[in-house]
Amino acid sequence: MATQNTRTLARLMMAPSVGLLLIWMAVPLTMTLWFSFQNYNLLNPANVSFAGLFNYRYFYTDPAFFQSVWNTLLIVGGALLITIVGGLLLALLLDQPMFGQGIVRILVISPFFVMPPVAALVWKNMIMHPGYGVLADINRALGLNPVDWFAQYPLLSIIIIVAWQWLPFATLILLTALQSLDVEQKEAAEMDGANAFNQFIYLTLPHLARAITVVILIETIFLLSVYAEILVTTNGGPGYASTNLAFLIYRTALLGYDVGGASAGGITAVILANIVAIFLMRAAGKNLDR
Numbered sequence: 001m002a003t004q005n006t007r008t009l010a011r012l013m014m015a016p017s018v019g020l021l022l023i024w025m026a027v028p029l030t031m032t033l034w035f036s037f038q039n040y041n042l043l044n045p046a047n048v049s050f051a052g053l054f055n056y057r058y059f060y061t062d063p064a065f066f067q068s069v070w071n072t073l074l075i076v077g078g079a080l081l082i083t084i085v086g087g088l089l090l091a092l093l094l095d096q097p098m099f100g101q102g103i104v105r106i107l108v109i110s111p112f113f114v115m116p117p118v119a120a121l122v123w124k125n126m127i128m129h130p131g132y133g134v135l136a137d138i139n140r141a142l143g144l145n146p147v148d149w150f151a152q153y154p155l156l157s158i159i160i161i162v163a164w165q166w167l168p169f170a171t172l173i174l175l176t177a178l179q180s181l182d183v184e185q186k187e188a189a190e191m192d193g194a195n196a197f198n199q200f201i202y203l204t205l206p207h208l209a210r211a212i213t214v215v216i217l218i219e220t221i222f223l224l225s226v227y228a229e230i231l232v233t234t235n236g237g238p239g240y241a242s243t244n245l246a247f248l249i250y251r252t253a254l255l256g257y258d259v260g261g262a263s264a265g266g267i268t269a270v271i272l273a274n275i276v277a278i279f280l281m282r283a284a285g286k287n288l289d290r
Helices: 002-035 054-061 063-094 101-113 116-127 134-141 154-179 183-191 196-207 209-223 228-233 245-255 259-288
Strands: none
Touching: 002 259, 054 063, 054 259, 063 101, 063 154, 063 209, 063 245, 101 154, 116 134, 116 154, 116 228, 154 196, 154 209, 154 228, 196 209, 209 259, 228 245, 245 259
16 A cells, blocks of 8 residues: 555656656647648738648659658668767777776767767867868878868768767777677686687677667657758758758758748658657667576
């Protein structure tokens, strides 16, 4: 009886927070869903009429839609590949004893605290600029022509910037998991004659499987909504070469003034994000149950 009363009291105490969270999520989503069925243009806000499924049909027939979905998948996949491989290598390096280890770790994770617009500006004007960027100076020193990254490789440039921002997060999670590996297991593997490569494949990597799953899950949710880096650097161009789904919705709403079409795109983005999240949650659950 006491346990039941405790549970009831706990639920009552959590009810205000849960209710506020539901309102915070449900109201914007409901408004977006309502606008997605309306003809609503910001240039003529007084003339609002029911459009049915027209906004969805218009959005799906837009040539930029499938291009933006493909670009979104490329950004997510490319950034995940770089951050997981790079984070694993950095975690293995930082796990070794070295002089100034604490300072090195702080420097490695510091990019994660840089705001996305600031990071994009630094990469655009100081690193990738074809005139006076660091990469251009390196190319000239090697006798090569500078590369205009944002004109020639716009999507790759976005992936590099985003991966640079999320690399510290992956490194931190993987380093924490790596430090929880039992030393006795390593010693037993060495006594059995396992070399460093075999220890990594059969001991370290399986131990890091859960941490890698967590990194993939969290990063994917955030990478689906990459926006600031594209706005600051390429503005979605050239053409739609670096436009992802989030930036296409921005273009439709604030540059095309079409709130109805942008809302339809927003609902589509929510559906796609939930599909990806459910898939990743199931994969994570299977991994964590092992």
